[in-house]
Ligand SMILES: Cc1ncc(C[n+]2csc(CCOP(=O)(O)OP(=O)(O)O)c2C)c(N)n1
Ligand SMILES: CC(=O)[C@@H](O)[C@H](O)COP(=O)(O)O
């Protein structure tokens with residue numbers, strides 16, 4: 001017998017289901033999600049929490065016409081199942097497979113691509129203006145979590161939407177969780193609303209009245225106004241009401257009937273409305289309900305127990321960043337740590353336990369975090385802001401205007417720099433070098449392994465200016481080399497076997513480069529490998545000295561080629577009239593898709609095998625041409641990166 005889920009080919013098929021069948025379908029979906037994600041990995045807990053919410057949305061809104069914008073989009077698996085993607089679900093987040101986020105090219109029911117937080121209300125409001133200007137008639141809803149609601153953009157959009165009075169529904173999915181426990185005044189406010197049953201009823205009475213008389217919002221507002229000023233203290237959602245929204249809620253987000261009632265009401269009322277829905281993250285799967293942060297984004301696991309395979313003993317870069325910061329905080333009372341809602345991902349959880357007063361989770365508010373750090377630095381602290389590369393994009397102007405222009409000593413621990421794998425193009429951290437290299441006063445470093453990361457973090461305290469250290473997702477394998485201490489603007493020569501070619505390998509690309517060196521040596525081709533350590537300032541002396549010895553130079557980096565390290569090396573060699581050919585082996589001018597790292601390196605032709613082939617081919621070609629060695633003036637001027645007194 002086919003399951004109910006298998007019978008749903010399109011959201012239209014939901015209309016035939018009664019409430020009991022809908023409840024059965026919810027159960028089937030939960031089983032399916034746990035089973036399927038236990039194999040592929042993915043964002044399990046958030047999706048388990050929105051099963052009924054998504055079912056109710058698809059029964060009330062017709063996404064062939066109406067538009068739903070999902071904030072972040074990590075919670076759209078149920079939506080995907082209901083919109084014809086059951087069969088491809090096993091390819092979730094895989095190379096060439098279904099995305100873990102909404103994608104307009106994937107389905108006509110995905111109305112806006114997301115991945116980063118707090119964009120949904122802005123996008124939905126934009127759509128509402130388009131609808132009205134084009135004379136169209138459809139509903140638009142933004143579904144945003146309480147975590148995403150801590151992002152500044154969400155407030156900017158609420159502010160605009162409230163004033164515009166355009167017809168728009170914001171569904172606030174409140175589960176008291178971001179990835180970690182949600183933080184902030186708004187989160188506290190939402191919790192207070194949850195605990196106001198008497199006044200919720202008062203509000204329900206008003207809604208009932210309105211329903212009964214089938215009259216509009218103006219009556220509803222007048223009725224509300226008739227209540228005396230006590231309402232300012234007691235009517236739930238007054239904050240949103242005062243911004244110009246009609247507040248509906250709080251609604252039990254696991255009761256399909258109640259949800260549908262609320263959405264139907266929202267459809268009928270004009271103007272902006274906010275439906276406040278309370279859900280449980282991980283709902284229906286005990287391990288995920290108990291550990292929602294662990295099951296927020298998880299790899300393969302045992303569905304019976306919720307246990308994940310034992311991890312290797314190799315620490316990740318994030319763990320090393322966290323433990324190094326703890327040791328720096330022990331010896332320097334000025335050191336403080338900041339996260340924008342990513343304490344686990346950036347390795348700061350233990351720091352929080354050990355130094356609760358020196359740890360700041362600001363919510364999903366990267367731009368605020370950057371200026372907040374600037375304020376701390378201006379007032380004598382030494383803040384370390386640990387942030388994923390792609391999320392730091394949110395704080396670009398703040399980095400220039402608030403940190404670097406004032407030359408303030410903030411250290412940015414830029415995690416997930418480079419390709420991140422299955423999250424795909426919204427999350428690859430491949431723009432930071434291109435975006436940030438142009439900013440004066442900023443020193444940019446990239447460690448090849450965990451020891452170098454710790455050294456660089458310690459070193460950043462010696463500088464009295466902004467420092468950014470970029471490192472990738474995952475394990476920090478040790479590079480078996482003799483260590484030199486970090487010196488300002490100095491790279492390090494990892495190996496010289498001959499003059500056939502030079503690889504300048506940024507960060508962990510050094511491992512790959514060393515392997516390439518070994519393999520080409522076995523075929524009689526002998527090269528050199530440099531770890532530049534500093535992207536800014538670049539070690540011109542070292543790079544020129546080695547560049548003039550070879551015909552071919554390969555710059556390996558996990559960053560876009562445009563504006564990347566490779567282009568800087570190219571310019572340096574050109575300015576100094578070196579005759580070597582520079583190959584910039586970064587990421588071409590495309591968005592890199594999702595997939596496991598092996599597939600992605602193959603996609604970008606950055607596997608050891610491909611690199612070896614390429615070097616051998618170039619060598620054959622260039623050996624036919626004479627090689628000129630050019631003499632040059634190696635004087636450099638640097639004025640930033642001043643040492644602290
Ligand atoms: C700009 C940005 N910063 C950080 C993140 C990482 N992130 C993804 S989901 C999430 C928590 C979202 O919480 P919420 O919106 O409440 O959704 P829930 O997972 O609770 O359903 C965070 C911090 C992100 N996607 N975008
Ligand atoms: C949806 C989102 O933005 C995060 O949950 C992200 O997927 C976390 O990535 P990591 O697994 O690299 O921490």
Ligand SMILES: [Mg+2]
Nearest residue numbers: 145146147177
């Ligand atoms: Mg939440």
